[in-house]
Amino acid sequence: MKRNATAVWKGSVKEGKGSLTTQSTTLNNTQYSFNSRFEDGVGTNPEELVAAAHAGCFTMQLSAFLTEVGFTVENIETKCVINLEAGTIVGSHLTVNATIPGISNDDFQAFVTKAEENCPISKLFNTEITSTATLV
DSSP, rough: OOOOEEEEEESSSTTEEEEEEEESSSSSEEEEEHHHHSSSSSBHHHHHHHHHHHHHHHHHHHHHHHHHTTTEEEEEEEEEEEEEETTTTEEEEEEEEEEOOOOOOHHHHHHHHHHHHSSSSHOOOOSSEEEEEEOO
């Protein structure tokens, strides 16, 4: 399986602007700029998209691990915060809230760690990945 996205940029880094389009067109000429990346401008930015990818990938992986051993996943909500310092992503922190009937907190934490280490986006990163997970 291969997926793709296209970025188009016009102008200098600070005054220019760009657009992102994904294969599915969920993002379709979605704007991004210096202001949306480093200030409070309208549009998205690469770090926000990486955070969405990591949260989505991790959450699906956690669900897969839980369901393959027989747990019923009622709900998993994951927020990902990407930490960019001096031009380098230095961390990805996942905050997980889940409703999984019948699982102990120790087992849940073990599955969170397993998903953290094994989702494809986690494997792509060369950075520290941390999490805080709560059973609801």
